[in-house]
Every structure is written in C-alpha cells, then in structure tokens.
Amino acid sequence: MSKGILVVVSGFSGAGKGTVIHRLLEKYDEYALSVSVTTRQPRPGEQEGREYFFRTREEFEKLIREDALIEYAQYVDNYYGTPRSYVEEHLHAGRNVILEIEIQGAMKIKKKIPEALLIFVTPPSVEELEKRLTGRGTETPEVIAGRLERAGEEAKGMEQYDYILVNDEVEDCVDSLHEIIASEHKRVSRNRDFISEIQRQARILKKD
C-alpha cells in the first residue's frame, strides 16, 4: 500500500485544472508534480526544474534514444516530454505524481503505464466553460474561439479516462480529486501483496 500512483490530469482549457492541481499540492503532502522537459526557450520568470527542465535539441534527442522519457511530443518546432526517472523516484518514495497533460500524451502514458490513473476535469457545462473563458477578459476573441474549438476536439476523448471530475467549486474539486486518489489506493488491483500476505496468514490459521 506504499507505492504512489501516477495521476494524469487532462481537461478543457478553462476548466481550472491548473488551480485545482496547485491547491492539491498545497493542501496535501503526498503529491509531487511532474515537471516536463522541453527544448523551448525559458520565458521571463521561468525556473529550471520548476516550470520545465530546459534542454537543447541534442540533449532532448539523447533522452529519447536512452528511453529516458515516458512520453514526448513535438509542438511547433519544440519537444516536450515527461522524464521517467523523476516520476519513478517519486512513485517509489510513496508520493502520487500529478502529470498535467493533454489527451494524446495521456493516451501514450496509459499505454506504457496501465496502472496510471486518468482524470478528466470539466466545468459543469459547456455554457459554463464559455462563461469562464470569456469572463477572464484577458484573452482576445480569437484565442477564446480557438480554445472552444479545441474543447470540441478534447471532448471526444473523455471516455478514455477513468474519472470525470466536475470543477464547480475549486475546494470541493480538490477534495474530490484527493478522495479519488486515496480510494484508488484501496483497489484490489493495487493491493496484490497485501492480499497475498493476508491469504498466506489465513492458510496457516486453517492448519492450526
């Protein structure tokens, strides 16, 4: 019952994933955030190992060749990937690792690590999603339209996830996420060793 769970969190842009994950890490001890590797340039204020691990193209391609990434993808000339060692160290230390990633990446993770837990975050309705995106007032109508368009695409993949998490109130959503992960730790499939041990003890008992 001690190994951590790799938790993949996806969801509509505007669903509030970032806020929920941030609060989860703040509120509970047993989580670590997976930090991605990228070849893109650091933006002002970004720190090595906090927002990303920044690597050159050559270094990144070496990571690919060494199978040091659980998954990676290329967007607009830049690579983005999930470093395997970082994730595995935390899992072995008993921490659940949270990985915020879009659907294609999530599917790759599920294929490589079937015991990963996939959670899709959504507002209560698409109407609410529109409201939140418009209400921010920080994005241009084109950016909002682009995000809504992408939401249409992302919605198609919702069934591929394990849980649907409705983000209505942030604190409730954070607690629900924590409860889902805590409950998953009690799944039979995640407790094979404990069950074997109880069965072994129970067998001895019968012979007495």
Added chain:
Amino acid sequence: MSKGILVVVSGFSGAGKGTVIHRLLEKYDEYALSVSVTTRQPRPGEQEGREYFFRTREEFEKLIREDALIEYAQYVDNYYGTPRSYVEEHLHAGRNVILEIEIQGAMKIKKKIPEALLIFVTPPSVEELEKRLTGRGTETPEVIAGRLERAGEEAKGMEQYDYILVNDEVEDCVDSLHEIIASEHKRVSRNRDFISEIQRQARILKKD
C-alpha cells in the same frame, strides 16, 4: 450522476463490517440498507422489515419463480434472499444501497449486476483478527475456531472484490468507505449520459 450504487460489503467475521455499516448509515444520508427476505422464524426483538422480511416457504418460492430476488441461497433448511424491488427503488431514488452478504452471494450479485461495487473488509492482519475474535470473550473457543477456519476460506475470494478496506479505526474506515463510494460515482463508466451531453454541447460549439 443521480442513480445510486449497489454496494456489496463482505469480509471476515470479526472484521467489524456490521459496526462500519451501522456508522455509515448513521453518519451520511445517501445510504439505504438492503433488508433480506428469509423463511426462518423471527427471533425475540427482531422486527419485520428491519432485520428481515419474514416469509413462509411458499411465499419465498413464489418470489423465486417471479424473479423478484436478485440472489438467494439456502442455509440449514432456510432460504435467504435479496428483494429486487426494494433495492431498485432506493437506487432509482439516488440512494446507495448497502448489502452485507458473504462471498457466494456477492459473486451472484456481480454476475447479475456488473455495476455493483464489491468491497471486502479486513482487519490489518490475521493476527489482529484472532485478537478481536478472542478478545470479545463472548464466544466459545469452538465458535472462534470455526470463524477463523471460515476466514481461511473467505480469504481465497478477496481478489474477486473491487476494493479492500482495512478496518483499523472504525471512524476512518467509515469515512474511507464513504469516499470510495463517492469517488465511484465519478467513474467515467457511471457518467455516460453526462459525458454524452457535454460532447453534444461541445460539438454545437465547434460549428458556431
């Protein structure tokens, strides 16, 4: 997200299932306890519809013929069964129905109602189980030996369940049980309608 879940709770005799279920019903509103039908005679203090629904052998066999029982079994000349209508009414009213039943019955339920949730309650160790059974001081050594013997049998079926719930502290165990059930309500497989609706709305969005 409104239909209740049928929750089957099994576990070692002495694991404290009864206490945990009693507290769950006391503490949270959204649960109903499934009451079994039996042909055995009521014992002093037992009430119709509280401990059991008491029926004659003829009445019980009519229930079997009418497929009015989700499952039934015969022990020592008496029938015991789970009435379908009672369970379904509560589920449709959005209440989770708790059914305390041994493993054979649990397997029959799983076969007939695949979306039922199966939870196995165990003490932290078999040593602890022995302690609890002996510590009660109310049972004869023969009864205790019989229960431990049965625990050896029951342990074999643990893998057939969905979750393993360790009952160390009753209140923690009750809250964990509640969290497991609340989390299960967020499973993708239990939210097909909600997902379809979000996908429908998101499709409309794309066409705008």
